[in-house]
Amino acid sequence: MAELTGKERVMKMFKKEPIDRMPCFSGQGSVTIQAIEKMETQFSKIHNDPELMAGAALTSARMWDLDGLVIPYDMAAVAEAMGRGVSLYDAAEGIIYPTVPNKWKDLDEIDIPSNYMSQGRMPVIDKAFGILKKDAPDLAIGAWVLGPFTLGGQIMELDILLKGLKKKKDQIEAFLAQVTQVTIDMCKHYESLGVDFICVREMGSGTDLLSPRMWKTLIQPNLTKVFDAISVPSVNHICGSTDMIIEMMHECGADALSVDQKNNVVETRAKVGNDVLIFGNFDPYGTLTTLEDTAAVADVIKKCIDDGVDSVWPGCDIWPDVRKENMETYVQTVKEYGVKPSPAVKRI
């Protein structure tokens, strides 16, 4: 039997069909500085040029032999398309991700334009997906969107949003319903572009910030609507503290759960059972950038697998400035140690 392509491996895994080995990919940004340097460009330039955006993802995936890729790289695109501006830090030294400089400061100011899907860098992202569909038919092509609450925190000031959860509950609920529709519209748009999977990153909603009770009343219903609307394989990713909400995350209906290094995956696996796809959960900066011993990198990856993930995912975007040998060890360890079946996915 011919070896599975990366796309086949990933898509079979999402269906929980037997595969040859654990796929190595992520729903978070996986572009690395080595790929950017090979393209002779800069990190700040890959966000607003479709050739560079697609090229950085594809060059990284080919360089490290990943099974999939994901674009875009920053969380500012939708807020920018709504007229909130973007800071790209062209002149700054080193790697800085784009941010939103002019968030709405009051609930009464919020006025989401109807044409945001065609504004700002949205057409750039569309074109980049077109390039990837043409140039990477063998790889799983992923999109990621912000969950409603996190998107809300990108277009309005987070402290106003957080305080509003308690003091202006009705207004905040109405606002979250509005941004939930934006998240759904983004997912449907990416589906229309032919993406293979969608990662919904509700990264600002862990219990570092919100109570489990608040999560149940304000986050879970909206995330459930989002996952109900997605037709392609979907991932519910939340970074930070998730142990207290993992069962509710599961109830939202995504095809897979993704958590970061703060989650106790052994306990999570016991709570949700062996039939649920779990991705995670290594610290990308602490593992791929700072560790100076590749044996330690391999240990981190092996622990994720031993704890019971079905795919080893970084807990956040891979910090682009990885050590080459660490990245190689990460991928190689997933391939070799991930030959054994994972809890939810058997092997061929």
Added chain:
Amino acid sequence: MATTKEEILEELIEAVVEYEEDDCKAAAQKVLDNPDLLTPMDGVLDGLAAGMEKVGVLFDTHEYFVPEVLMCADALYAGLDILRPHIKLEDEGPRASVVLGSVQGDVHDIGKNLVKMMFDIAGWEVHDLGRDVPLEDFVEKQLDTKSDVLAMSAMMTTTMLGMKKVIAMVKEKNPDCLIMLGGAPLTRDVANLFGADGYAESAGNAVSEGIKMIGSLRKYQKGDVPK
């Protein structure tokens, strides 16, 4: 009806814990109206700060989360704004000072603002550079003010690396400056690697640690702001 010192302090504490800004303002005004019972600094330390200590307990026991803490902080500031102008500074020597901000690339400032609150309560001279602050601005301000502490926050993994450069630049010229780092992606190992003197991993951690600082402060300081 006669009012006692304990009653006024309890009103301040209650207003902070229940995040009632108007009640906190009213209780702070009562402090000023009753100089024979207590000083403005009593109101800050044994009322507002004591209330925030209770908030810290509620946070540590997962009864309160960040939204509640932010509202408690608003209530605290409502009272502090009334009391602070009436606190007398001692003449001798400068006040302790801090330069703080969120590093370039980071537009989040919740953790930074909670840490700022601790310094405000303690009566420090606070130079708040805001958020998305270019690295050179931290260095320039620290060297300009010769602050005792430089506190930097980064909520995103992607922005924390800037801290390392600032620490190196400041420590080279002013090795006595204590450097505090805060932010969700930080670990103690990373803070040590960067050469920092202290760290808080999140706004929540900042709340817990900061409130413990207030507790210590209240034990050792009565009657005036620290120098």
